[in-house]
Amino acid sequence: MSKQFDVAVVGATGAVGATMIKILEERQFPVRHLYPLASARSAGKSVQFRGESIVIQDLAEFDFSRTQIGLFSAGGSVSREFALKAGQAGCIVIDNTSEFRYRDDIPLVVPEVNAHAISEYKNHNIIANPNCSTIQMLVALKPIHDVADISRINVCTYQAVSGSGKRAIEELYEQCKVILDGEQPVPEVYPKPIAFNVLPHIDTFQENGYTREEMKMV
Ligand SMILES: NC(=O)c1ccc[n+]([C@@H]2O[C@H](COP(=O)([O-])OP(=O)(O)OC[C@H]3O[C@@H](n4cnc5c(N)ncnc54)[C@H](OP(=O)(O)O)[C@@H]3O)[C@@H](O)[C@H]2O)c1
Secondary structure, eight states: OOOOEEEEEETTTSHHHHHHHHHHHHTTOOEEEEEEEEOTTTTTOEEEETTEEEEOEEGGGOOGGGOSEEEEOSOHHHHHHHHHHHHHTTOEEEEOSSTTTTOTTSOBOOHHHHGGGGGGGGGTTEEEOOOHHHHHHHHHHHHHHHHHOOOOOOOOOOOOGGGGOHHHHHHHHHHHHHHHTTOOOOOSSSSSOOTTOOOSOOSOBOTTSSBHHHHTTO
16 A cells, blocks of 8 residues: 555645645545644634545644644744644644745755755755745746846736635625625725725835835745
8 A cells, every 4th residue: 555644734724724635635645644733713623625524623732743744834923833843743844834934954945946955854854835926936937047047037926815815815705795785895904905906015015125025035
């Protein structure tokens, strides 16, 4: 029988975590046990995986020595608190947040670009990945860079509300209904109404004049 893995998905109720679970199923990844993890707010609810209902557990209570792989997407502060501990318990963490992207002792990997760097995961049992815009840009540019040595890139990104998480997706949905009813929405997630609109910046501006999201691509 082929090798199987016990996999924890941290942030299982979120936009990214839910998609990861869907993709694990679609790709028939050899999951022996799936452990969907989220905050205490979601513990006891359930997710669907391979036709089964699996109960979500509280991340803060979870013992990572039961898993070989941990897919983390619950925000940088959550990874800061739990990813190193998970790694020490023997779980190999693939971290989707910005928390470990600038650490020299943790590999920052895009498989199509620098798969060889994965072996450095052994330092902390953690593999980081870049911002989503950076990943797709580098997959396209790597073969060009290999032959033409790119020295400067000017980038514009056009990002969907899904990049801001499930609260933003819900806000777009609710605001669409409000506007189609002829009323004015009251924004909560974004500074301005997002339905039938485009906002020309993402995240907060920093002292250098760029936004946090822009700096995530540098
Ligand atoms: N690398 C990439 O390509 C990429 C792309 C998109 C997003 N991301 C990153 O992925 C992360 C999640 O994004 P998202 O869009 O899925 O956000 P989201 O829809 O808001 O979901 C957040 C998830 O984190 C969980 N969570 C929040 N606080 C927690 C805590 N203290 N303990 C345990 N779980 C907690 C939430 O659980 P509850 O339901 O219990 O609150 C929920 O499952 C962010 O860091 C984002 O920057 C990375």
